[in-house]
Amino acid sequence: MTTTPATVRTDRRATTVTRRPPSTWRTSLSRTGLELREMLRSRDDVVFTLALPVLLLVIFGSVFTDDIAPGVTFTQYFTAGMAASGVLLTSFQSLAIAIAVERDTGALRRLEGTPMPRAAFFLGKVGLVLVTGTAQLAVLLAVAWLVFDVPMPTGVSGWATLVWVAVLGSAAGTLLGIAYSSVPSSARSATAVVAPVVLVLQFVSGVFFVFTELPGWMQAVASAFPLRWMTQGFRAALLPETMEAAEAGGSWDLGLVALVLAGWVVVGLVLCLTTFRWRRRGDR
Template sequence: MSTSTTTPVTGPSSARPGASARRSGRLPSTLALSLARTRTETIGFFRERDAVIFIFAYPVIMLAIFATVFGQGGATVGPEPGVPFAQYFLPGMVATGVLLSSFQNLAISIAVERDEGGLKRLRGTPMPPAAYFLGKVGLVLAVSLVQVALLLVVAAGMFGIDLPSDPGRWWTFAWVFTLGTAAGAICGVAFSSLPRSGRSASAVVTPVVIVLQFVSGVFFAYGDLPTWMQQVASVFPLKWMAQGMRSVFLPEEAVVMEPAGSWEHAGIAAVLTAYLVVGLVVGIRTFRWRRRDDG
C-alpha cells in the first residue's frame, strides 16, 4: 500500500498583501489599508475630469496670464535689476496650487461625500478611520506632486525660468511643500464640516481660497500690499507657503523685497506646523460622518 504526499500549490491569490490576514480572520494593518485607500482615492480623483483639469490647469493658466500681462517689455519686480514677472509669480502659483489640491479639494469633496452618504457607509465598515484620513493625505500628496511638476516644466519650457541648481534650495522646497501640503490637507478635512451640505460646499470654500490668494502675495508683489493686508495675510498659511517658495525660486538678493528683510524660514516652519496641529485637533473634535439631518 503506497502513500502519496500532495504539496499545496501557492498561487497568486495567496501572495496578495493581506491574504494571510484575511485567512486568519485579522484585518490588514492600518498602513496597508491606508495605501489601498490612497489608491482608491487617486483613481476616483482622476475620474472626475472637470476637477482634474481645474486643479492642474489653474496655476499654469494664471502664471501665463500674469507673466504675459505684467511682463511686457521685459518689466521686472523690485529694485534694479529686478526679478522677471514670470519668475516672481512662479512661487505664488506653486503655493496656490498646493492650497487648491489640499485645502479646497478636500473641504469640498468630503462635504459632498458626507451629503451623499458615502462617509456614513464607510463608517459602518471595519476600516479604521485613520486609514480613510491617511488615504486623503496620500491623494493630496500624489496630486500636488504631479501638479507642481507640471507647473515647473511649463515655467522652464515656456517662460525660460531657471530652476534652482542648489541642493539646499530643493531641501527648502521639500520641507515647505511637505508641511504646506499636510497642513492644507488637515485643515481641509476640518473645514469640511462647516458647509451645511455638499451643494453649498463650493460656495463656502471657494471665496476663502480666492481672498487668501489676493492678500497673500500670490497675484501681487507681497511687499507692495498695504500693511494691514500683510498683517491679515500673516495669520494664514498661504502667505507663509508663498514666502517659503520665493526663498526657493527667487535669487538671494530678492530677499530685500520681503517686509521682514529675510525669508523667515523658522517662522514658516512654525506657522505651518501650528496649522497642522490645530487643524488636527479641530478636525478630531468636529468631524462628522453623517449629514446634520441624519442624527
Template sequence: MTTTAVPSAATPAAATKLPSAWSLGRHRASIEIKQFFRLREQVVFTFSFPIVFLFLFASIFRDDMANTGATASQYYVASMIASGIMATSFQSLGVSIAIERDEKVLRRLRGTPMPPVAYFLGKMWLVLVTGTMETALLLLFGTTVFDVDLPSDAMGWLTFGWIFLLGLTGCGLLGIAISSLPKSGRAATSVVVLPYLVLQFISGVYILIDTVPGWMLNIGALFPLKWMCQGLRGVFLPDSAAALEQAGSWEFGRIALVLSAWCIGGLVLCLLTFRWKSARDG
C-alpha cells in the same frame, strides 16, 4: 500507531490576520485616485487653472521687480505653486468631503470595518499625488515657456521639499476640518472657495508682495498660504529680492514653525470638528 492533529479553523494559528490601517489607507488611496482621474473635467480644471494664471500674470507683468534681479515669471511660479498646493489640498478636500457627507458616503463607510484613519490616509495620499503632479507641471511650464531657473543646489531643493510637504499637510488637514462647516454639499463650494480666494489676494499670490497693504499681510500671516508663498519665493528668487518682504528676509525658520504649527493645529481641528453625518441626519 500515531495520530496527526488536524488544525482547527478556530485555532489562533489559522486565524486570519486583519490588514493594518496603513495598508487599508493605501488601498483606499488607490480608490480615491482612480475616482479623481475618472472625472475628466475635474482633472483638466485642477491642473490647467494655475498654469493659465501663471501664463497670464507672467505675460502681463514682464518687467524686473524693483531692481532686485528677480523677474515676474520667477515670482509667479513660486506663487502659483503655493496656490496650487492649497487648491489640491484645502479646497479639494473641503469640497469633496462635504459632498461625500451630504450623499451619505461617509455614513456608509463609517458602518464598515475599515478604521476611520484609513479613510483620512487615503485622502492625504490623493492630495500628495495631485499636489506633486500639479507642482511638476508648473515647474515644467515655467522653465520651458518663461526660462525660469530651478534651484541649483541640494539645499534649495531640500527647502522646497519641506515647504511643499508641510504646506500640503497643513492645508490638507485644514480642508478636512472646514468640510464640516457647510450645511450641505451644494453649499460647500461657496463656503470653501471664498476664503481660499481672499487669501490669494492678501498672501502675495496675485499681487506683488511689496504692494499689498501691511494690515492685509498681517491677516494673511495667520494662515499657511502666505508663508508657503514667502518660502517658495526664497527658493526661486535671488537673495536680493528678500528686501521686498515685509520683514526684509525670507524667514525660513519662522516659516517652518508656522507651517508645523498648522499641521498640529489642523489635526486638532479635525479631531474636534469632523462629522461622519450631516446635521440633518442627526
C-alpha cells in the same frame, strides 16, 4: 468462514482558516488608489485642481513680462505664488469640498459602518494630496522653466527649502481642509463656502501681486494664515538672494515660516479631532 471487513471510522476535524483583515497601511494604500481613480474620472477636478495653477501661470506669464527688480521678472515672482496656491488647492480646497459632498450623499455614513479602520480613510486622503500635489508642483515648475525660463534652485539648500515648505504646507492644508469640510451644510453649498476663502487668501497673500506692495492691513490679515508663509518660503527657494531684502521683514525668515506652518499643522489636527463629522447635521 465469512470475514466482515472492519469499519474504519475517520474523524475529520473541521479546520477553520482565520483570515486576518488587511493592515491599516495596506487598506490606506487601497484607499489612496480609489481616491485617485475617482478624481481622474472627474474632469472638473482634474482641470480646476491640477491644471488651474498651470493655466494661470501661462496667462499671467504671457501678459506681464516686466521686471519687478533688476534681473527678476514678474513671472519668477508669480511662479512662487502659484506653487503655494497649488498646494492650497490640492489640499485645503479639494478636501474641504470633496468630504463635504461625501458627507451629504451618505458616503461617509456608509464608510463609518464598514470594518475599514477609520485611520485608513484619512490616510487615503493624505495619499491623494501627496500624489496630486507632487504632480502639480512638478508640472508647474517644468512649465515655468521650459516656457518662461524661470530659474530653478541651483543648490541643495534651495531644493530642500522647496521640499519642506511643500510638505509642511500640504500637511497644514490637508488637516485644515478635513476640518473645514464640516462647515458647508450641504454638497450644493460646498464650493460656494470653500472657494471664496481660497480666492481671498490668494489676493492678500502675495500670489497675484507683490506682497510688500499691498496695503499694510492686508499684509497683517494674510500673515495670520498659512498661504502667506508658503509663498514666502517658495520665494526663498525660487528667487535670487538679492530679493531677500525686499521681503516685508527684510529677510526670508525661514525659521518663522517653518514655525507658522508647523503651528497650523497642530491647529488643523486639533480641529480635525474636535469637529469632524461622519454624518450630516441632524442624522442619527
